Amino acid sequence: MFDGYTSSELMSIFAMQGFAGLSLFSVFVLMAMGLAIIFGQM
Secondary structure, eight states: OOTTOOHHHHHHHHHHHHHHHHHHHHHHHHHHHHHHHHHHOO
């Protein structure tokens, strides 16, 4: 599965994917908080 990659390449790939996942998660959290505030006031 990870045959073509060295360990340093795998670590950088996991770091990039983790950062992308965290940034996407933070965007979703901000959207959910905004919607909760907007529709909570109605």
